[in-house]
Amino acid sequence: MAKLEILEFPDPRLRTKAVPVTAFDADLERLAADMLETMYAAPGIGLAATQVNVHRQLLVLDVSETRNEPHVLVNPRIVHAEGHQVYQEGCLSVPGIFADVERAGTIRVRAQGVDGQFFEQDAEGLLAVCIQHEMDHLIGKLFVDYLSPLKREIVRRRLEKARRQAEPQAVA
Ligand code: NI
Numbered sequence: 001m002a003k004l005e006i007l008e009f010p011d012p013r014l015r016t017k018a019v020p021v022t023a024f025d026a027d028l029e030r031l032a033a034d035m036l037e038t039m040y041a042a043p044g045i046g047l048a049a050t051q052v053n054v055h056r057q058l059l060v061l062d063v064s065e066t067r068n069e070p071h072v073l074v075n076p077r078i079v080h081a082e083g084h085q086v087y088q089e090g091c092l093s094v095p096g097i098f099a100d101v102e103r104a105g106t107i108r109v110r111a112q113g114v115d116g117q118f119f120e121q122d123a124e125g126l127l128a129v130c131i132q133h134e135m136d137h138l139i140g141k142l143f144v145d146y147l148s149p150l151k152r153e154i155v156r157r158r159l160e161k162a163r164r165q166a167e168p169q170a171v172a
Pocket of ligand 1: 090091092093133134137
């Protein structure tokens, strides 16, 4: 397994729309395993393939406290959504930024496993939030897109500044 590099906002590659997975092979299994390793190491509760610059419809997540309930969703579709909830979200591609986002309260998602088998899963609460957040990544959408343009610009500047400060500086 290998840890993958996570793209960060405003990297334009995060805006790529993922295509459906058609090959359920060893490469897909390896990618899912690498994404889980990357997500756990970050640490985060979810990761979409888009975030590691692979533009296929695949996401991994684990919202359990014990961090031992990994889920892999391939080609996910929301087939039912109901109600509303507001959750303070963050994102591995937008480090250090948190904001309230309103999403569906309960969802039913139809997806495939890495073996290609179809399944349906009901989700509510944090799991429902996480699935919707990761599915947004697959269509090139970020949680900061739900903020006003002004707030999004503040986020962009704050991240730019943080990255500048992290770079080694030559002081003569
Ligand atoms: Ni995210």
